[in-house]
Amino acid sequence: MMNDASSDRLMKTEALKEVHRPMLRDPRRMVLACAGIASTGLGVLGAILPFLPTTVFIIIAAWCFAKSCPWLERALLRNRLFAPAMQIIDGERPFTTRMRVISLACMWLSGGLSTVLLLRTEGVHVAWPIVLVCVLLCGTVAILTYRRNPARARGI
Numbered sequence: 001m002m003n004d005a006s007s008d009r010l011m012k013t014e015a016l017k018e019v020h021r022p023m024l025r026d027p028r029r030m031v032l033a034c035a036g037i038a039s040t041g042l043g044v045l046g047a048i049l050p051f052l053p054t055t056v057f058i059i060i061a062a063w064c065f066a067k068s069c070p071w072l073e074r075a076l077l078r079n080r081l082f083a084p085a086m087q088i089i090d091g092e093r094p095f096t097t098r099m100r101v102i103s104l105a106c107m108w109l110s111g112g113l114s115t116v117l118l119l120r121t122e123g124v125h126v127a128w129p130i131v132l133v134c135v136l137l138c139g140t141v142a143i144l145t146y147r148r149n150p151a152r153a154r155g156i
Helices: 004-025 027-048 055-068 070-078 083-090 097-120 127-145
Strands: none
Touching: 027 055, 027 070, 055 070, 055 083, 070 083, 097 127
16 A cells, blocks of 8 residues: 555656657657757856847747646746746736836847947948847837736736
């Protein structure tokens, strides 16, 4: 006769087998999981490097994991580095004025630094800094106008 702890362990083991078994049989899920892992890696690099976006790659990773490995999606959404941004996007948390100011300051600081570096680099066409400033302006508009209806986000 099994006690509750060993019964729970057995149920978790069986559940893990069921989660992983279809992954091995369906190559699309494997490709999506690999794409999600690669996107997560690029998102982590984007958190460090000023010229690489973070949020876009994390959203792509979350989508890939949702289609292939829900347990990886849950792990990504619980990660302390990415969870706050994902909660704002999902409508679970408000995008406060303070967060908007911090986002804009970081974006313009890194974008301004990148623009200056581009302008000082020989051989770089003058159009690239202009494109970068246009992208920064689009990002500013997006941050300032972003509104998420929490009820609609939950499907109510």
